[in-house]
Amino acid sequence: MEHTDPPIRVRNYRESDETAWVRTRVLAFLDTSYRDDVQMYRERYENPSVRLVAEDTSSRQLVGLMDIEYENKPGEVCNFTGERGGIIWHLAVLPEYRNVGIAQKLWEEALVQLEGAGIHRLQVWTQDDEPANHWYVARGFELKHSYLNVFARGFIDKGPLNELLVGADKTWEFGHIRNLNFEADSSQRERLEALSYRIHEVRGYELDLKKVLPSS
Structure with missing residues (x-):
């Protein structure tokens, strides 16, 4: 068919x-x-x-x-x-x-x-899903910025959160901190991969529309 x-x-x-x-x-x-x-x-x-x-x-x-x-x-x-x-x-x-x-x-x-x-100018922020990144690049968007979106979980007194929250109180007014989501510089990826369960690279693209608009 x-x-x-x-x-x-x-x-x-x-x-x-x-x-x-x-x-x-x-x-x-x-x-x-x-x-x-x-x-x-x-x-x-x-x-x-x-x-x-x-x-x-x-x-x-x-x-x-x-x-x-x-x-x-x-x-x-x-x-x-x-x-x-x-x-x-x-x-x-x-x-x-x-x-x-x-x-x-x-x-x-x-x-x-x-x-x-x-x-005549556009920005877009996306993460490291390759189909999305390929789509934007194919339309002329240029990568200008990047950083990490990091997810960690556990307990504040042991494991990854204990290492990430150095100096933080071991007890918190409302109870245990179980999940942590934060931004970090891309240069810290290797270290943070050992302390997190999920990391995405956030990418910022820009496009000069004058390069793609037919009447410009």
């Missing part, structure tokens, strides 16, 4: 999409390093934003999403000196709908809206 791609429509997010948006985000993140970043709501942005969803028109199901918040004034969201920019907060596609160009469709529509808003 010949394979056919699902009929996908990219459109602006509607407030009535919130429940489906949350579901899509959760399911899309379950097989990634962001699997514990679960939320039961959709955040609101203080600045203007591009908020897109991808819908399978045959089932009316949301299958992908993309959120980009951008600035009215430089420095409100990003750290580009003297230039307005935007940051990609969310890009997600359901596992069963990947590798058929849905993220690219979302990206193409986002570029149109960003150009209309006069935004």
Whole structure:
């Protein structure tokens, strides 16, 4: 039987999409390093934003999403000196709908809206999921920053937490500290691997949209 791609429509997010948006985000993140970043709501942005969803028109199901918040004034969201920019907060596609160009469709529509808003610089922060990193690099994003996202657990008076929390009180007002999540410099990876059960490299990318927008 010949394979056919699902009929996908990219459109602006509607407030009535919130429940489906949350579901899509959760399911899309379950097989990634962001699997514990679960939320039961959709955040609101203080600045203007591009908020897109991808819908399978045959089932009316949301299958992908993309959120980009951008600035009215430089420095409100990003750290580009003297230039307005935007940051990609969310890009997600359901596992069963990947590798058929849905993220690219979302990206193409986002570029149109960003150009209309006069935004020419973008930032994105992701972790070490290689498919996500490959996707951004393939679209011209350049790696600019990195640090470690470290997870450790145990008891404060023995094991990894005892070594990590040197000088900390062995008892705490509310009980035992069982889990610790913290950021660290990438140079500390070898040492921290022995003291943690999970480490991810967080990577910050930047893109000059003038290099990819056809009319620029």
